[in-house]
Amino acid sequence: NAGVTQTPKFQVLKTGQSMTLQCAQDMNHNSMYWYRQDPGMGLRLIYYSASEGTTDKGEVPNGYNVSRLNKREFSLRLESAAPSQTSVYFCASSERLGGRTEAFFGQGTRLTVV
Amino acid sequence: LAKTTQPISMDSYEGQEVNITCSHNNIATNDYITWYQQFPSQGPRFIIQGYKTKVTNEVASLFIPADRKSSTLSLPRVSLSDTAVYYCLVGGFTGGGNKLTFGTGTQLKVEL
Numbered sequence: 001n002a003g004v005t006q007t008p009k010f011q012v013l014k015t016g017q018s019m020t021l022q023c024a025q026d027m028n029h030n031s032m033y034w035y036r037q038d039p040g041m042g043l044r045l046i047y048y049s050a051s052e053g054t055t056d057k058g059e060v061p062n063g064y065n066v067s068r069l070n071k072r073e074f075s076l077r078l079e080s081a082a083p084s085q086t087s088v089y090f091c092a093s094s095e096r097l098g099g100r101t102e103a104f105f106g107q108g109t110r111l112t113v114v
Numbered sequence: 115l116a117k118t119t120q121p122i123s124m125d126s127y128e129g130q131e132v133n134i135t136c137s138h139n140n141i142a143t144n145d146y147i148t149w150y151q152q153f154p155s156q157g158p159r160f161i162i163q164g165y166k167t168k169v170t171n172e173v174a175s176l177f178i179p180a181d182r183k184s185s186t187l188s189l190p191r192v193s194l195s196d197t198a199v200y201y202c203l204v205g206g207f208t209g210g211g212n213k214l215t216f217g218t219g220t221q222l223k224v225e226l
Contacts, residue, residue, distance in 0.1 A: 004157075033214060042201065043158065043216040059215065090157045094214065101146070103214055105157025 006106035013081040013113045021076040023091030031094045032074035036087040081113045118202045123221040132189045134220050136202030139183050147185045150201045197224045
């Protein structure tokens with residue numbers, strides 16, 4: 001049981017390049033999320049998907065797009081990377097089970113844009 | 115969404131009880147209160163969740179007063195390994211998902 005898996009773990013991009021961050025969960029959760037975390041800061045929600053087929057903007061969606069490919073997978077795309085997007089990106093999934101809702105996080109993708 | 119306010123940092127010593135309070139004055143009727151822990155270079159990890167009164171599990175207790183405008187995470191007998199950032203989240207949790215929004219968190223430092 002892998003939980004939430006993110007790929008890649010590290011990435012260096014040049015300004016203007018594009019890339020897609022992949023996220024997959026094997027817990028059959030309905031909800032999935034993408035966050036970014038800048039050094040010394042809290043997590044900021046980029047996009048989330050309450051269920052397969054739906055996506056919604058979070059706090060900082062500008063410069064990003066997402067795709068909920070199926071129930072397992074939720075990808076984050078940077079169309080034209082900028083240095084301000086240098087950050088650690090976390091994917092998470094959640095479900096309400098047994099009277100509580102618990103979010104599970106991936107190990108993060110450390111992205112540097114030069 | 116209810117906004118939360120926590121202390122930016124706290125210091126403690128091994129073996130002490132640590133209480134971290136979170137203010138959420140505009141909490142809604144269907145909102146739950148959840149606490150997460152984050153170690154450096156890792157994603158947050160669920161600690162505890164509650165709606166009212168007191169909740170206890172194997173690692174922490176959560177105290178919620180009757181007006182639910184604040185909550186207190188209590189960590190008994192902390193150790194060096196409890197040094198981490200602790201986040202308080204408030205939101206309604208349904209089967210359709212929730213917009214999980216994190217605040218700035220509280221950096222807890224435990225020393226010998």
